[in-house]
Amino acid sequence: MLDGKDKHYIMNGGSNRERQPDIKERIGVRNKKYFFKEQYINESNAFCKYFEAIQHNGYIQNIIDEVDNMGDFCDLYTDVPKNYQADQINLYYEPMSVSEGSAEILYASHALDIRESADRGRKLVANKSIGKGKILINEIPTVLQVSPMCKCVGERYCLYRCHNCGKACKLFYVCDGCNVCIFCSRVCLYQAYKNYHRYECYGLQRHFWSMEDTDYSYLALRMMLYGATKQFDTQPVIGGVYGHVENNYPFIYTLESNFHQMMLPRVNKILYSVARNLVYLIRKTNFFHQYKDKNFNMQDFYLYVGGLMVKHYCQAQNNNILLKYPNMTQGFGLNVVSGTGKAICPTIALLNHSCTPNATILICSEFVVVKSIRTIRKGEEITICYSEVDALLRVNERHIITEEIFHFTCCCSFCTYEKNLAIAPYKCPQCAVGNAKQVDSKSGKTVGYCFKCLRSVPMNDIFDNFKIAKICRNVYNVTYSIEHLTRIAECYKVIFHENSLPLLDVYRLLYEKHYLWGEKPIEVVRYGLLLFRILEYNMSRLYLPILTAKVKLFSQVVEMKKFSEVRDLNDEEFDIIKTFVGEVVNVKRDLLFYLPSDKCLFYSPIQTKVQMMFQRVSLQSNDDQAQA
Numbered sequence: 064m065l066d067g068k069d070k071h072y073i074m075n076g077g078s079n080r081e082r083q084p085d086i087k088e089r090i091g092v093r094n095k096k097y098f099f100k101e102q103y104i105n106e107s108n109a110f111c112k113y114f115e116a117i118q119h120n121g122y123i124q125n126i127i128d129e130v131d132n133m134g135d136f137c138d139l140y141t142d143v144p145k146n147y148q149a150d151q152i153n154l155y156y157e158p159m160s161v162s163e164g165s166a167e168i169l170y171a172s173h174a175l176d177i178r179e180s181a182d183r184g185r186k187l188v189a190n191k192s193i194g195k196g197k198i199l200i201n202e203i204p205t206v207l208q209v210s211p212m213c214k215c216v217g218e219r220y221c222l223y224r225c226h227n228c229g230k231a232c233k234l235f236y237v238c239d240g241c242n243v244c245i246f247c248s249r250v251c252l253y254q255a256y257k258n259y260h261r262y263e264c265y266g267l268q269r270h271f272w273s274m275e276d277t278d279y280s281y282l283a284l285r286m287m288l289y290g291a292t293k294q295f296d297t298q299p300v301i302g303g304v305y306g307h308v309e310n311n312y313p314f315i316y317t318l319e320s321n322f323h324q325m326m327l328p329r330v331n332k333i334l335y336s337v338a339r340n341l342v343y344l345i346r347k348t349n350f351f352h353q354y355k356d357k358n359f360n361m362q363d364f365y366l367y368v369g370g371l372m373v374k375h376y377c378q379a380q381n382n383n384i385l386l387k388y389p390n391m392t393q394g395f396g397l398n399v400v401s402g403t404g405k406a407i408c409p410t411i412a413l414l415n416h417s418c419t420p421n422a423t424i425l426i427c428s429e430f431v432v433v434k435s436i437r438t439i440r441k442g443e444e445i446t447i448c449y450s451e452v453d454a455l456l457r458v459n460e461r462h463i464i465t466e467e468i469f470h471f472t473c474c475c476s477f478c479t480y481e482k483n484l485a486i487a488p489y490k491c492p493q494c495a496v497g498n499a500k501q502v503d504s505k506s507g508k509t510v511g512y513c514f515k516c517l518r519s520v521p522m523n524d525i526f527d528n529f530k531i532a533k534i535c536r537n538v539y540n541v542t543y544s545i546e547h548l549t550r551i552a553e554c555y556k557v558i559f560h561e562n563s564l565p566l567l568d569v570y571r572l573l574y575e576k577h578y579l580w581g582e583k584p585i586e587v588v589r590y591g592l593l594l595f596r597i598l599e600y601n602m603s604r605l606y607l608p609i610l611t612a613k614v615k616l617f618s619q620v621v622e623m624k625k626f627s628e629v630r631d632l633n634d635e636e637f638d639i640i641k642t643f644v645g646e647v648v649n650v651k652r653d654l655l656f657y658l659p660s661d662k663c664l665f666y667s668p669i670q671t672k673v674q675m676m677f678q679r680v681s682l683q684s685n686d687d688q689a690q691a
């Protein structure tokens with residue numbers, strides 16, 4: 064439990080931690096002109112300066128023209144069927160809820176606490192051991208952006224979700240004004256209209272806002288409008304609870320924006336989008352009329368609202384949750400999802416990113432649910448993998464994504480592990496458990512140091528294998544032969560630990576080569592299984608990209624004609640197939656983590672086919688299971 068000053072800081076989100084850009088590092092790497100610290104102190108100040116500048120040099124006229132000459136009303140909306148089926152969205156999941164709610168954090172389980180760390184800011188940690196598959200948070204989004212279902216926006220965005228509460232709706236009410244927003248009930252329609260929709264309706268009709276994944280101006284506007292309905296009250300209710308059902312604005316207001324980590328071109332894009340929003344609000348809506356008789360300086364108030372929208376834009380970029388579904392019925396592709404919008408959930412926004420997460424987000428009708436994907440120890444931080452980051456990429460590639468999209472450099476345990484690999488990458492030749500590094504190479508002998516044995520170890524064997532691997536790699540680069548790749552894998556098995564990432568790269572290549580060119584189908588299974596063993600060791604079995612890739616592997620094996628020719632298996636091959644059949648059965652259980660049982664039915668034909676293909680093996684597996 065937190066107390067006193069610490070608790071105040073953390074709950075209020077402000078904390079005494081003011082993130083400052085790492086000036087030396089940035090200026091060292093990038094051109095100085097991109098750095099803006101001297102120019103802008105914070106989001107509000109940035110917007111004031113920008114707005115003053117565009118007013119001064121006349122550029123504002125371009126924005127006014129753009130707003131005044133918005134396109135025509137889009138005819139296609141009139142084609143939207145008014146009684147469209149809910150497209151199974153609500154039926155996707157059973158309702159889920161946390162077993163016992165926290166008294167300190169809205170929507171969270173009592174097993175979670177808020178803490179703060181110097182490198183990552185606020186975080187949620189487990190205050191007791193948590194099992195796999197437990198519901199940790201079950202949150203109703205505070206602000207929601209549902210992508211409109213207009214056909215000119217594209218099929219990808221088609222969605223039958225209430226734009227106010229997020230519920231999927233079987234029959235819906237379409238707003239008569241814009242014909243874009245749909246609502247599940249008259250109550251939602253009325254609420255939305257009163258709180259925000261009357262200000263956005265005109266722009267929505269004319270595609271004023273881009274619904275692209277990288278544009279947050281529409282969501283920023285909605286966040287500001289939510290604030291306006293709460294009189295822009297940013298003071299949390301006394302009582303020290305994080306989050307408030309009636310007024311979550313104080314908790315939105317303090318979400319991480321990473322404004323000071325952004326480069327000038329990005330900031331300029333945001334300022335421009337917000338200036339557009341502001342001009343739109345002034346010229347096309349009566350949003351500001353309600354404040355006119357309150358004796359404030361309207362010019363200052365415009366700038367205040369603009370500053371708020373800049374802040375919310377940056378926050379939306381860092382904290383939004385993509386409303387998407389695991390959609391494994393379509394081609395079993397990696398990350399095959401149907402994107403439908405973005406949500407701001409202040410409690411879930413406390414979760415930091417990890418490239419080897421211990422929890423995942425599921426969208427369950429109008430709820431956003433966080434579920435543990437492995438056992439979490441007491442005191443361990445709860446982490447998710449941010450949806451734009453593909454944890455299957457290598458560390459440098461992942462860092463490009465986190466830096467470009469979220470403006471932070473990931474310092475999770477997996478990134479640290481991958482970086483440490485560079486320091487002591489080898490398997491100790493003495494104990495075969497510890498990590499060793501080379502320390503010396505004299506008179507034909509290579510000596511290393513093992514961090515487990517805590518002493519020097521001979522490394523000649525390792526370096527002999529390195530030499531062979533290097534030669535094989537050179538030959539492979541010319542011939543692309545499977546034999547040389549196999550030889551590299553054998554050398555790597557001596558040099559590195561069996562679940563290490565260098566081996567993963569070689570197995571991935573071997574799998575692809577065998578799948579495309581190989582004569583022996585059993586090798587596809589062998590390397591496919593090895594690949595997933597390493598991935599699951601480093602990440603988790605219940606990790607959606609891994610699961611979908613695995614289902615893809617199984618379906619590929621089923622499709623391989625050559626398997627029908629496999630008759631006589633030797634003992635080793637028999638074992639491989641036995642493991643494979645076991646995995647095919649197990650994956651069904653893993654799928655149930657993400658989908659209700661009727662949605663896993665698509666998987667049954669694969670299971671049946673595999674069991675028929677390898678009848679002898681599956682019979683024996685069944686016997687083994689019965690004995691066990």
Ligand SMILES: C[S@@+](CC[C@H](N)C(=O)[O-])C[C@H]1O[C@@H](n2cnc3c(N)ncnc32)[C@H](O)[C@@H]1O
Nearest residue numbers: 183184185319412413414415416471473474475
């Ligand atoms: C959704 S918020 C998470 C909560 C945040 N720590 C806070 O105090 O509000 C995302 C921000 O947390 C920080 N963060 C999250 N994961 C991180 C990681 N793995 N490494 C470094 N910073 C991280 C970044 O500043 C990121 O923009």
